[in-house]
Amino acid sequence: MSASPLSAIQPAVETLLGQSWLALLARSAVALPFLLSGIAKLADFGGAMAEVRGLTGLEPAVLFATLVIVTQLGGSALLIAGGRYAWIGAAALAGFTAIATLFAHAFWLKPAAERFLHQNIFFEHVSIIGGLALLAILGARSSRGARHR
Numbered sequence: 001m002s003a004s005p006l007s008a009i010q011p012a013v014e015t016l017l018g019q020s021w022l023a024l025l026a027r028s029a030v031a032l033p034f035l036l037s038g039i040a041k042l043a044d045f046g047g048a049m050a051e052v053r054g055l056t057g058l059e060p061a062v063l064f065a066t067l068v069i070v071t072q073l074g075g076s077a078l079l080i081a082g083g084r085y086a087w088i089g090a091a092a093l094a095g096f097t098a099i100a101t102l103f104a105h106a107f108w109l110k111p112a113a114e115r116f117l118h119q120n121i122f123f124e125h126v127s128i129i130g131g132l133a134l135l136a137i138l139g140a141r142s143s144r145g146a147r148h149r
Contacts, residue, residue: 101129
């Protein structure tokens, strides 16, 4: 009985997946939208406050815009840096995304003409939250394992 084609490439795939540069690249790719958004909001703080008001109606907008920027930049930095506290960055970004999605993309409250767009965005964000949660879980496990060695 011959080996499956997958068993022939599995060692190469495992070697690739074990590379630290690939983990850095993956964490950076996940963090990139948050990092870019945080930088843009920092560069245009007035626009960030207008976005908070327009999408959520939350006041004081200056406080919530500041919290968004700190979460996006700090969470991104922790996630990209990796290591012991990467799970905190992933969890912060997941929590932020969940809250922002419920406020800004509650498709069930949108007019019929906007519902489909917001429903798609809502579920795309659910996927992002799942990916960030998985990164947080794996990061916490990795951190816990490093402490027990």
